[in-house]
Amino acid sequence: MPQTGFLFSIAGLSVTLVGFSGSIAAIRRDGQTSALMAYRQRQIPEMALASALIALISLPLNDSIGSASVTIRIGAGFAFVFTAFHVGLLIRRVRAQPFVLAASHGLRQG
16 A cells, blocks of 8 residues: 555645646636636546545545555546546536537537
8 A cells, every 4th residue: 555645645736736726717817717618627626636535535445444455446446436427427518518629620619
C-alpha cells in the first residue's frame, strides 16, 4: 500500500484543482460563460473530487481489510465504476448542449 503521505498528496492536489477551476470561473472578465466553458468547468471538479475521495477512502479501507492488494483492487474498481458513470453523464450533457464536439474538426456551433 502506498504511504499515507502519498495518498494525502494526491487528495490535496485534487482538491487544489477544484479550487483552481473555481478561481478560473470567478475571474472571468466578461461575466458570461459559454455553454462549452460551463461544460468544461464542471468536468474538472467532478473528476478531481472523485480522485480525492478514492485516495482518502483507501486509508480506512486498508485498515479494515488488512491487505494492500485487495484495497488497491477495490479502489481501482471504484475508479472504474465512477469513470464509466461519468463518461455516460458527460455524453448525456453534450447531447443536451447547443455545441458539437467533433474529434477531427474541433468545436462547431450546432
